[in-house]
Amino acid sequence: MSLSCSNIKTTDKNGDLNFLNQEATQWRDVPKKPIEYAPQSKTIMLSGGLTIMQDKLIQSALNSLGINYIALPNPDFASFQTGKAFGNKAQCNPTYFTVGNLVKYLQNLRDNEGISAKEIVKRYIYITAGGCGPCRFGMYITEYKKALRDAGFDGFRITSFEHNKGIFQGDEIDDNLLNFTPKFFVTLVKAVIIGDILNILGYKIRPYEVEVGSTNRALEECRDIVSNAFISHKNLTRAMYRCRGILSKVKLNRLQPKAKVMVMGEFWAAMTEGDGNYNLHKFLEAEGAECIPQPIINRLMLSLWEAKTDLKSKEELATDSTNHIDFSSAKKRLLLKAGEFGVKSYFYLYAKAIGLHEYKIIDIEELAKLSKEYYTLECEGGEGFLEVAHLLESIEKKLAHLVISIKPFGCMPSSAVSDGIQPLITNRFSSANFLSIETSGEGSANFYSRVQMALFKAKQLAKDEFEEIEQPRHLPEKINNYLYQPNSDAIGTASKLLKSVVNLHL
Ligand code: SF4
Numbered sequence: 001m002s003l004s005c006s007n008i009k010t011t012d013k014n015g016d017l018n019f020l021n022q023e024a025t026q027w028r029d030v031p032k033k034p035i036e037y038a039p040q041s042k043t044i045m046l047s048g049g050l051t052i053m054q055d056k057l058i059q060s061a062l063n064s065l066g067i068n069y070i071a072l073p074n075p076d077f078a079s080f081q082t083g084k085a086f087g088n089k090a091q092c093n094p095t096y097f098t099v100g101n102l103v104k105y106l107q108n109l110r111d112n113e114g115i116s117a118k119e120i121v122k123r124y125i126y127i128t129a130g131g132c133g134p135c136r137f138g139m140y141i142t143e144y145k146k147a148l149r150d151a152g153f154d155g156f157r158i159t160s161f162e163h164n165k166g167i168f169q170g171d172e173i174d175d176n177l178l179n180f181t182p183k184f185f186v187t188l189v190k191a192v193i194i195g196d197i198l199n200i201l202g203y204k205i206r207p208y209e210v211e212v213g214s215t216n217r218a219l220e221e222c223r224d225i226v227s228n229a230f231i232s233h234k235n236l237t238r239a240m241y242r243c244r245g246i247l248s249k250v251k252l253n254r255l256q257p258k259a260k261v262m263v264m265g266e267f268w269a270a271m272t273e274g275d276g277n278y279n280l281h282k283f284l285e286a287e288g289a290e291c292i293p294q295p296i297i298n299r300l301m302l303s304l305w306e307a308k309t310d311l312k313s314k315e316e317l318a319t320d321s322t323n324h325i326d327f328s329s330a331k332k333r334l335l336l337k338a339g340e341f342g343v344k345s346y347f348y349l350y351a352k353a354i355g356l357h358e359y360k361i362i363d364i365e366e367l368a369k370l371s372k373e374y375y376t377l378e379c380e381g382g383e384g385f386l387e388v389a390h391l392l393e394s395i396e397k398k399l400a401h402l403v404i405s406i407k408p409f410g411c412m413p414s415s416a417v418s419d420g421i422q423p424l425i426t427n428r429f430s431s432a433n434f435l436s437i438e439t440s441g442e443g444s445a446n447f448y449s450r451v452q453m454a455l456f457k458a459k460q461l462a463k464d465e466f467e468e469i470e471q472p473r474h475l476p477e478k479i480n481n482y483l484y485q486p487n488s489d490a491i492g493t494a495s496k497l498l499k500s501v502v503n504l505h506l
Contacts, residue, residue: 029145031155038123046105047127048072049098050296051273053202053223054195060227061191065184075101077275082107086147092136093408093439094268097276099147102126106153121155130160134381135412186342189300190236193347194226196295197240197356201247203281205482207258207290208493210251218246222354240353244483247354252480257466257494259458262292262400264390266382266407266414269439270294277406278444280451287455290493292400297347298362302386304340305364308333309377358485367393374421382413388421395429398491402433402458404451409440433457462492472501 037043045062048055048071055071062069075097083100106124109115130141141158148156198219206215222243229239261284264270269277271294281291315329344361351359367389368377374392375385387405394400405422407414419436426432435454437447469490478484479497486500 029142033155035121035155037157042123043068044124045069045127046072046102046124048101049075049094049128049268049272050192051195051199051271053198053219054192054296056223057191057195057226057230058188060230061187062184064230064233065187067184072101072105074274075272075276079104080275082151083147086150087143088146091139091143092411094266094276095136095140095143097272098128098140099144102144103147103151103153106148106156107151110152117152121153121157125157125159128158128160137381187230189343190346190350191230192296192300193343194236194240194350196297197347197351197354198222198226198243199293200295200359201354201356201482203291203293204493205247205250205252207285207288208252208254208256208480210253214250215247218250221246237349237353240350244353244355247482250482252482254480254497255475255494257462257492259289259401259455259462260292260399260491260493261289261455261458262390262394262403263406264294264383264387264403265405265436266411267294267299269406269408269411271296277439278447280404280406283448283451284455287452288459289402289455297343298386299383300343301340301362301364302384304336304343305368306380306384308336311336313378355483356485357483358487370396374424375418379417381417382411383418384413387414387418388425391422391425391432391434395425395432398489400458401461401491402435402454404454405434405436407436407438409438411438433461462495465490465492465495466498469495469498470502472498475501 045067047058047069050058052074055074059069059071079098079101080093080096081100082104083096083098085100086103087096087099106117106120109120109124110117126144128141128144130137141160144158145156148154148158202215202219209215225242225246226236226239228234229236263280263284273279273281281293284291311329311333347361351357368385370392371377371385371389375388377385379385391403391405394403405414405419407419409415415436415438422434422436426434433454435450437450439447479501484497486496488496488499488503490496490499
């Protein structure tokens with residue numbers, strides 16, 4: 001043994017097994033000293049972590065209800081490092097990014113704005129999505145609290161609505177303080193839906209813009225219009241119609257054969273737009289691709305489907321053992337149906353107003369049928385069967401030249417389960433171009449090079465598809481207007497447009 005090794009002393013507690021004889025006590029995650037929290041009028045709600053558009057719209061929407069709500073800035077690499085510094089080891093990186101972002105924000109309040117940690121703990125509250133897992137998701141709130149405690153904010157409150165108990169439930173919510181009324185949720189859902197629509201359009205328009213940056217400028221203008229409509233309680237449909245005029249002014253050249261890339265995978269990794277996924281969408285666009293993003297409404301539809309399926313299984317169990325009619329379950333079923341109807345109606349209303357005509361909200365029932373041969377539908381966690389379903393749907397309906405499934409390193413439902421099934425699908429369907437890729441927060445070089453390799457084939461496919469189409473002699477002007485969204489059996493946008501013109505002249 002070297003001298004340096006023999007000098008290492010074991011800690012006093014090392015090897016101490018006395019705890020084995022101690023009486024077990026219930027562990028509770030409560031602050032060391034009791035805290036007198038601020039009343040509702042002085043409480044500030046914090047949240048964030050969706051897309052940049054949605055975070056901003058949600059802030060305006062909730063402010064319009066008189067709620068003191070602030071959307072945190074988009075989490076960046078510094079957030080991740082802060083999260084790692086205060087968090088436990090081996091967490092999923094959305095935990096590090098999210099809690100690190102929160103700690104960074106609170107540290108700024110304390111160190112630069114002069115608000116004491118005690119005051120911050122009293123007045124601020126963080127709201128997030130929670131759930132019981134079955135993966136590490138079940139530990140998120142406990143992990144957040146641990147990091148906050150170690151960062152000097154012991155007793156900081158975190159509350160959640162649970163993603164896997166229907167839509168809007170949670171046992172940690174203090175109803176009196178947060179006042180989660182139906183109006184709150186309807187307003188929140190409207191902001192999320194409008195954010196989805198603007199994001200979807202942004203991804204369709206930006207790759208073809210003639211002047212770099214013009215789409216983002218137009219989207220910012222649209223965001224301000226919708227935000228003002230929320231704050232001044234004006235008609236949101238009209239606001240979306242005004243946005244149509246703004247987006248129409250973005251000059252486009254849509255006859256560029258670009259690879260269409262579906263980005264799916266673990267919810268947060270696929271949705272975030274920043275260092276959390278190495279700016280994947282931006283990178284793909286810079287490399288000459290068009291992204292198909294995963295709107296948040298997909299996750300909402302899956303949650304509703306899971307809630308309905310759970311209810312059905314419980315009802316079947318109940319009818320086996322009792323003859324009583326359970327009215328509470330009928331009421332819940334009705335609420336879920338109404339919720340789904342409401343979400344879809346608002347989506348199509350706003351989509352129509354802004355001119356997103358051809359978009360269809362995912363049909364979870366259809367996707368479940370498609371994937372049940374490969375994936376046990378009852379197996380929940382992460383995106384459940386959706387990742388497998390997305391790949392199958394993309395092959396069957398020719399939706400993309402490349403499907404990327406992105407997930408945090410070691411994601412249990414995504415890396416361990418879905419990615420175990422995807423090779424079977426890619427073996428059965430030779431046309432599948434699929435890439436599974438993990439993010440760890442650090443080391444982007446390998447990540448980008450793998451994406452570039454898969455993209456090379458996708459670009460070639462897009463080019464070949466385009467060149468095979470006969471070039472029409474006359475191209476109508478509308479071809480470069482985003483409001484013209486024809487459907488044809490081509491994958492790429494340019495090929496779809498060309499085919500539609502050729503078909504017109506047949
Ligand atoms: S879905 Fe994956 S990344 Fe998200 S909490 Fe579960 S294991 Fe972690």
